[in-house]
Amino acid sequence: MFIVKYIKEVWGAVRSLLKGMRMTGYYFTHHKEIITQQYPDNKAILNLPERFKGEVVMPHNENNEHACTGCTACELACPNGTIKVITKFEIMPDGKKKKAIDKLVYHLELCTMCNLCIIACPTDAIKMAQTFEHSVFDRNQLTKILNNPGSKIREGVE
Amino acid sequence: MWSLSKITDTIQNWLNQTFNPTWALIFEMLIVGVCVISLFAILGLILVLMERKVSAWMQIRLGPNRVGPKGMFQSLADTVKLLVKEGLTPGGADKLLFNLAPFVAMIVAMLLMAPIAFAKDFQMWDLNIGVLYVSAISSVSVIGILMAGWASNNKYSLLGAMRSGAQIVSYELSAGLSALAIVVLTGSLSVSDIIYSQADGWWIFKGHIPAIIAFVTFIIAVTAETNRAPFDLAEAESELTAGFHTEYSGMKFALFFLAEYVNVFIVCAIGATLFLGGWMPFHIGNWQGFNHVMDFIPSSIWFFGKTFFLIFVIMWFRWTFPRLRIDQLLNLEWKYLLPISMINLLLITAMAILKWHF
Numbered sequence: 001m002f003i004v005k006y007i008k009e010v011w012g013a014v015r016s017l018l019k020g021m022r023m024t025g026y027y028f029t030h031h032k033e034i035i036t037q038q039y040p041d042n043k044a045i046l047n048l049p050e051r052f053k054g055e056v057v058m059p060h061n062e063n064n065e066h067a068c069t070g071c072t073a074c075e076l077a078c079p080n081g082t083i084k085v086i087t088k089f090e091i092m093p094d095g096k097k098k099k100a101i102d103k104l105v106y107h108l109e110l111c112t113m114c115n116l117c118i119i120a121c122p123t124d125a126i127k128m129a130q131t132f133e134h135s136v137f138d139r140n141q142l143t144k145i146l147n148n149p150g151s152k153i154r155e156g157v158e
Numbered sequence: 159m160w161s162l163s164k165i166t167d168t169i170q171n172w173l174n175q176t177f178n179p180t181w182a183l184i185f186e187m188l189i190v191g192v193c194v195i196s197l198f199a200i201l202g203l204i205l206v207l208m209e210r211k212v213s214a215w216m217q218i219r220l221g222p223n224r225v226g227p228k229g230m231f232q233s234l235a236d237t238v239k240l241l242v243k244e245g246l247t248p249g250g251a252d253k254l255l256f257n258l259a260p261f262v263a264m265i266v267a268m269l270l271m272a273p274i275a276f277a278k279d280f281q282m283w284d285l286n287i288g289v290l291y292v293s294a295i296s297s298v299s300v301i302g303i304l305m306a307g308w309a310s311n312n313k314y315s316l317l318g319a320m321r322s323g324a325q326i327v328s329y330e331l332s333a334g335l336s337a338l339a340i341v342v343l344t345g346s347l348s349v350s351d352i353i354y355s356q357a358d359g360w361w362i363f364k365g366h367i368p369a370i371i372a373f374v375t376f377i378i379a380v381t382a383e384t385n386r387a388p389f390d391l392a393e394a395e396s397e398l399t400a401g402f403h404t405e406y407s408g409m410k411f412a413l414f415f416l417a418e419y420v421n422v423f424i425v426c427a428i429g430a431t432l433f434l435g436g437w438m439p440f441h442i443g444n445w446q447g448f449n450h451v452m453d454f455i456p457s458s459i460w461f462f463g464k465t466f467f468l469i470f471v472i473m474w475f476r477w478t479f480p481r482l483r484i485d486q487l488l489n490l491e492w493k494y495l496l497p498i499s500m501i502n503l504l505l506i507t508a509m510a511i512l513k514w515h516f
Contacts, residue, residue: 010494010498017478017479020478020479021475021478023478024216024474024477024478025216025474027215027216027217027218028212028215028216028474031215033218034215034218034219035218035219036218038220
């Protein structure tokens with residue numbers, strides 16, 4: 001019947017509006033839910049979310065070894081040419097030539113933090129760091145070489 | 159006991175003793191004018207800060223917290239900023255109407271102050287058609303908005319103004335009908351009569367469910383009438399930039415802004431007067447002891463407490479609900495609020511005739 005439908009509609013509308021007001025009313029009275037971070041003031045206790053992405057880094061272990069094989073999967077995955085892998089050939093002790101990275105060049109100024117390179121990397125050689133204070137006076141400083149000078153590939157990473 | 163009406167009586171007696179009646183009247187008018195303007199300024203400052211804090215807390219933010227202790231001087235700093243800004247008039251605009259419009263909006267808000275009772279016997283003008291006066295004057299505010307939209311020579315402004323016209327014309331009806339419900343129960347249009355009729359309980363309690371329905375429709379309708387979200391189609395930042403005040407800047411913009419907040423205050427004061435007893439303390443029927451205890455709280459605190467509660471509710475609406483589309487807006491009024499408030503008025507009339515209310 002028309003009138004029943006009409007009243008049901010009004011009732012449903014009122015109920016859903018009250019539901020929304022209950023939510024905002026809860027936030028209004030519970031100030032501990034506030035997610036604003038007063039950044040320069042709270043530098044010491046800065047609490048970044050787990051999925052926050054700041055820049056791409058390549059972790060090295062204590063022997064200055066990384067896990068990058070120079071496969072260029074990250075370079076191919078990058079949508080805007082942020083990463084350039086410059087490879088070289090190393091002569092192994094048994095006389096074989098092996099491909100390794102010379103430099104992994106990372107252009108922070110081009111990076112959109114899309115995370116595709118991290119997903120593409122087969123050996124988890126690169127990861128996202130949570131640093132975010134990136135401003136510098138010269139843009140050349142934003143072009144970074146991720147592998148440390150003199151670093152080698154870790155044993156057992158193929 | 160200390161009361162505002164005693165102060166006004168003292169001032170009036172002193173003026174009448176010192177000057178002849180004509181000059182005494184002129185001085186009284188001046189004093190009232192100064193009081194209204196300063197009340198406007200204070201209301202603007204308080205309500206802007208309140209809105210920003212309420213919105214921030216409802217959106218899990220902090221809100222203004224830098225200027226002064228806990229950000230208390232934020233709206234003062236905003237005012238200074240607006241004062242030093244240039245009040246630009248666009249080249250293609252109609253100069254006279256463009257510059258007149260903010261003052262029309264402001265004067266309408268000022269006129270609406272007249273019949274409001276701020277405390278016991280503290281009222282500028284207790285005219286016997288107070289409710290009618292309020293609903294008549296508040297519909298003039300659309301002229302200020304239309305003037306601003308038309309004179310700006312800007313399509314956004316014109317669209318916003320036209321929407322606002324459609325909105326105010328339609329929502330006036332249900333606001334008026336809800337106010338009429340209380341007029342029917344009281345049998346008087348005078349604001350002071352309405353308040354005194356609530357001495358044994360506020361109408362929202364005395365009038366059973368129909369009074370509550372009238373209250374809810376009144377609040378929805380006045381939210382629409384003051385062009386606030388979810389009915390802010392006239393401004394609609396995300397689609398019309400700022401609607402009718404797109405072209406305004408500096409103090410002329412601030413006047414529109416202030417007029418909006420003062421209008422909110424006034425409609426909430428009217429709502430508090432009609433449904434929550436204005437300055438009348440919380441009384442329950444014949445409980446003499448309880449009523450006497452409640453009388454110790456000054457009437458001005460009752461009035462401002464109720465008004466600010468209603469303002470908070472309207473802010474709560476604004477920061478919870480998304481904006482309606484224009485067809486949804488008109489549907490809500492013509493298909494839902496108007497029939498409901500008409501049937502409700504019929505019920506209340508039957509109730510008033512049969513004396514079913516307390």
